[in-house]
Amino acid sequence: MKQKSCYILAIESSCDDTAAAILRNDEVLSNIIATQDIHKSYGGVVPELASRAHQQNIIPVVDQALKKAGVYKKELNAIAYTRGPGLLGSLLVGTSFAKSLSMGLQIPLIDVNHMQAHLLAHFIKDENPIPEFPFLGVTVSGGHTQLVLVKDYFDFELIGTTLDDAIGEAFDKCGKILGLGYPAGPIIDKNAQNGNPLAFSFPIPKAPGLNVSYSGFKTNVINFIHKNTQKDAHFLDSNLNDLCASIQHTLIEIIYQKIEKAVDLYQVPRIVLGGGVSANSGLRNKLKNKESEKSWEVFLPPFALTTDNAAMIGIVGYLKYLQKDYGSIKEAASARLKF
Template sequence: MRSIILAIESSCDETSASVIVNGKVLNNIIATQAMHQKYGGVVPELASRAHQQNIVAVIKEAMDDAHILPTDLDAIAFTRGPGLLGSLLVGTSFAKGLALALDKPLIEVNHMQAHVLAHFIDDPQPAFPFLCLTVSGGHTQIVLVEDHLKMKVIGETQDDAVGEAFDKAAKIMGLPYPGGPLIDKYAKLGNPKAFKFSQTSMPGLDFSFSGIKTQFMYFLRDEVAKNPNFIEERLNDICASIQEHLVTMLVSRLEEASEQTGIKQIAIAGGVSANSGLRNRLNGMAPKKGWNVYIPAFEYCTDNAAMIAIAAYYKFRAGDFTGLDVTPLVRMPI
């Protein structure tokens, strides 16, 4: 069945569009919003305004690059949620208007499912069933993936996401936003065993990151009281140590999930899957655990429309369309 689909992503602060033809992603156009850096985090109102400014140009670039006319499209896909309401509204409204104008079917996509399905954009691809650790600024989940459109969360954070913990730790150290990538950068130059932090105990396969943020804040407060230049002098070691701790929290739960389910097909997805510490740890564990580890390309880790496109492709094949009365969902479980 022929399928040419335009996909739109606008869940947070990236405006993105992608064209997928018969399951092959042709492009992945992304407009970022640098203005949030000076505020130390994403400002929802500014994000939604920027989406309005960027969306027409981004979609036009994707269509032109793919040499596709609007009339060639077989469907329009968009991120319904989860995400920021104002940002989601821009993408949802544009997709609905375009679908109505062209009389084309509409496909809603769950943002977190799309992160998982990013593994099917390129080879190698995981075999079913597999476990996917989805880690970002807003989510931390272990997902049991039984098919392209059949997934179940078997473990998740009960408070903050690991990406938020990375960014908060960076902010406490005075690093600019987004701080997670900077922690990763400095960690490569530091000793991950320099400082120790206690683990948070949670039942089952769930996570909790609120405690480590508080612990880290008090740790720095006490050390700076003894040496005002502590952060500047030991920045690399501090970053390496907090990254080592957070990665250990993630991997230990993933290891438990693999043992409980017997599944050795292991994948990671989401913005934090770009973290080199997490990638290196999983690749190092793979031979010892008998795991087949799948890590997406960097461009498919952060929010992007290519992952929305591949998710839409499988929904198109299943005939899973949505009506024009669809509205965004800030919270949208897998």
């Protein structure tokens, strides 16, 4: 049974976004994110710079989350935080802050697995339908590409993963080859709207079982671009939209083939998407188009919950709070935390 007024402060600091949210039960009252633009000039996240920025941002972000929600610290019932996986230096900032505040307020501390949170974000109260168990969780982001059989809130079985690069990383690396900015995923997606996805053909890398591989695809793109720019110096400019569309089409096809295989293998026609790349229009459209064709149920997260955010940490914290599944001050942040 739900507690009438359970207030959770959630903190997320796994990579380069400092985020805090306040949830009342399963309802989000505030969800504040401070992004770190400094990484754009480096073409990727610099861990040391990220952890320093978290130290500067965490107090103002938490303060803003409380004020926007209209909640006082003394009203909080628990503090949920990202224990991992992620960048260790970044995780340590959020972990230390959460532990200190928990001790100061003398309220429970709840550790959260970042990857579980991306999928359990679908249980936040809003106008969207909530998936039933079991379902196939598909987490696609800059750091991870995973297929997960989710049997219950905290019964996760990893059934497929990337053997090298994550899909978001592949988007960014291909974008760098094309001379696009960072992060390149949204730029490729935008350009692809005006391109032909079948203009250029790239091979689908083979990987055993339900695993995927993106490193070889990146190499193919590099070689393809190099070969054609040697022949025509204006090749990129003349074909940018078609290149973006073709690259995006293949990146999506790589994971889609494994999704289709997993649904057939486990007989679970419910697909729940999570992670930054779940905002990609090509992936969203492909899966939604397959709903009627294959009698699937496809659950897409709201765009605000696709990137790293604290609301998703908060809903996991709330679900754990109901079970009195509290963490410990002694638990350390873990860069490679497993389910």
